[in-house]
Every structure is written in structure tokens, then in C-alpha cells.
Amino acid sequence: MKILILGVNGFIGHHLVNRILAEKPDWQVFGMDLGTERIGAALNNPQFNFLEGDISINKEWIEYHVKKCDVIMPLVAIATPKAYVEDPIGVYNLDFEMNVNIIKQ
Numbered sequence: 001m002k003i004l005i006l007g008v009n010g011f012i013g014h015h016l017v018n019r020i021l022a023e024k025p026d027w028q029v030f031g032m033d034l035g036t037e038r039i040g041a042a043l044n045n046p047q048f049n050f051l052e053g054d055i056s057i058n059k060e061w062i063e064y065h066v067k068k069c070d071v072i073m074p075l076v077a078i079a080t081p082k083a084y085v086e087d088p089i090g091v092y093n094l095d096f097e098m099n100v101n102i103i104k105q
Contacts, residue, residue: 001027004065006055006102007075009033014042016073021045030065032058033076055098066105074099 003020007013008031017029021042031039032051042048051061055076066072077095078084084091 001071002069003027003029003071003073004062004069005029005031005073005075006062006099007033007073007077008050009035009038010075010077010079013073013075014038016075017042017048021047030069032061055102056094062102063105066102072102074102 001024005013005017008017008029010033013031013033017031017039018041020027020029025047028047028049029042030049030051031042032053032055033039034052034054036043036050036052039048039050043050051058053061055062055074076099078091
């Protein structure tokens with residue numbers, strides 16, 4: 001099984017990748033996020049392939065992996081309440097529009 005997790009360093013994403021790597025030794029996980037603070041241990045696992053990137057920029061990488069993977073998990077989201085007030089349109093565009101575009105592929 002090949003899984004693509006976008007937002008792999010987020011709350012849900014990092015728990016999910018750690019669980020998959022611990023319990024599914026025959027699965028391959030591809031992940032993308034802006035940072036690695038929560039997934040440091042996973043980075044050395046040969047089952048895990050990580051790209052530090054942005055879904056609004058690394059579109060070709062995403063398109064390739066959407067076609068390559070069996071399961072796609074678009075978990076990218078802004079999880080900062082301050083941003084909800086200061087930039088609601090930006091939050092909507094990332095949290096909803098960009099994830100929907102990935103699902104449509």
C-alpha cells in the first residue's frame with residue numbers, strides 16, 4: 001500500500017505516519033509539509049519519503065504522487081486561530097480550495 005499524506009507534520013498527520021510506520025511494515029508513506037518538527041523520528045525510516053514543501057508550489061510533485069499512491073490524505077490546514085480572524089480568505093483558500101483541487105486529481 002502506498003499512501004500520500006499532505007500536512008504530514010500536522011497534528012493528525014504526524015500521529016498517522018508514526019502509527020503506519022509502527023504497524024504496517026509493508027506500506028510506503030510519502031509525505032509533504034512545511035517543516036519536520038513532529039516527524040523527526042520518521043525521517044530515518046526507509047518506508048517514509050518526505051519532501052519539505054508547499055502544496056501551492058510543489059504541484060508537480062503532488063500530481064506525480066497522487067497517481068502513484070493508493071490512498072491520498074490531504075490534511076493541509078492552517079491551525080492558528082489568529083489567522084482565522086486576520087486572513088479568513090487565505091485560510092479558506094488553503095484549508096478548502098487547495099485540498100479540493102488535490103482531491104479532484
